[in-house]
Amino acid sequence: MATGRTHRPATRSRGIPEATVARLPLYLRALTALSERSVPTVSSEELAAAAGVNSAKLRKDFSYLGSYGTRGVGYDVEYLVYQISRELGLTQDWPVVIVGIGNLGAALANYGGFASRGFRVAALIDADPAMAGKPVAGIPVQHTDDLEKIIKDNGVSIGVIATPAGAAQQVCDRLVGAGVTSILNFAPTVLSVPDGVDVRKVDLSIELQILAFHEQRKAGEETAGEEAVTASVPKNTPKGPDGDVPVVMPA
Numbered sequence: 001m002a003t004g005r006t007h008r009p010a011t012r013s014r015g016i017p018e019a020t021v022a023r024l025p026l027y028l029r030a031l032t033a034l035s036e037r038s039v040p041t042v043s044s045e046e047l048a049a050a051a052g053v054n055s056a057k058l059r060k061d062f063s064y065l066g067s068y069g070t071r072g073v074g075y076d077v078e079y080l081v082y083q084i085s086r087e088l089g090l091t092q093d094w095p096v097v098i099v100g101i102g103n104l105g106a107a108l109a110n111y112g113g114f115a116s117r118g119f120r121v122a123a124l125i126d127a128d129p130a131m132a133g134k135p136v137a138g139i140p141v142q143h144t145d146d147l148e149k150i151i152k153d154n155g156v157s158i159g160v161i162a163t164p165a166g167a168a169q170q171v172c173d174r175l176v177g178a179g180v181t182s183i184l185n186f187a188p189t190v191l192s193v194p195d196g197v198d199v200r201k202v203d204l205s206i207e208l209q210i211l212a213f214h215e216q217r218k219a220g221e222e223t224a225g226e227e228a229v230t231a232s233v234p235k236n237t238p239k240g241p242d243g244d245v246p247v248v249m250p251a
């Protein structure tokens with residue numbers, strides 16, 4: 001399998017910066033909550049606060065969508081939900097396969113939040129023959145022998161890897177070989193993929209390490225006369241698009 005990580009430009013071809021794309025799901029989450037409460041319109045300030053984003057940044061982001069709101073009225077909640085969903089490609093159904101149905105894979109399969117956002121778990125795949133045919137979240141687990149056929153039969157373009165780290169590259173290669181072009185990797189390893197394949201990595205332990213760093217810094221700031229401790233750590237630490245630490249990172 002060809003290797004080499006995908007390097008995305010900071011701006012996608014359609015002119016929406018990656019940083020804006022990363023904030024769209026935050027707006028969508030806040031807007032969906034408003035929609036569920038039947039709130040018809042929202043100001044940029046209210047929405048920015050609900051999404052945890054600076055309001056000037058929000059207005060700039062929405063200008064890329066061609067959405068400027070109405071002075072004195074704000075943004076139409078339902079229309080904005082539609083616009084952002086369309087921009088993110090969520091107005092269509094995305095069949096997803098999960099590979100590695102252990103503790104994490106089973107938890108992901110049971111997570112209802114995927115389906116409600118347009119991601120249908122089409123198949124569960126595991127290398128353990130003892131698991132074949134056993135239902136998890138109502139879906140029978142299938143053996144890795146059939147991985148390529150499962151991908152093709154279900155028209156899958158997004159794969160989730162929840163195998164041990166040592167198996168992740170091989171699983172990734174097979175997924176890509178079968179036509180998968182987007183991978184969400186939970187295994188603690190860096191995956192090599194050919195150009196045109198997107199990999200996103202989720203690592204909760206890294207998030208905890210970043211929080212530990214901040215905790216350490218807070219403790220350092222509270223300790224009078226210990227400037228040497230606070231000065232030894234950089235001021236600018238990794239932040240997410242909305243100012244908090246990101247859970248999903250580029251691979």
Ligand SMILES: NC(=O)c1ccc[n+]([C@@H]2O[C@H](COP(=O)([O-])OP(=O)(O)OC[C@H]3O[C@@H](n4cnc5c(N)ncnc54)[C@H](O)[C@@H]3O)[C@@H](O)[C@H]2O)c1
Nearest residue numbers: 100101102103104126127128163164165167187202203204
């Ligand atoms: N990113 C995170 O925040 C996070 C959190 C927890 C776990 N993890 C990682 O997720 C992975 C799974 O963790 P877990 O606790 O569910 O492990 P687990 O041992 O419970 O499950 C792993 C599953 O993968 C299957 N498997 C092994 N090799 C395979 C292969 N080649 N093809 C298909 N399936 C295969 C095993 O049969 C098993 O069912 C590990 O890499 C772990 O480090 C990541």
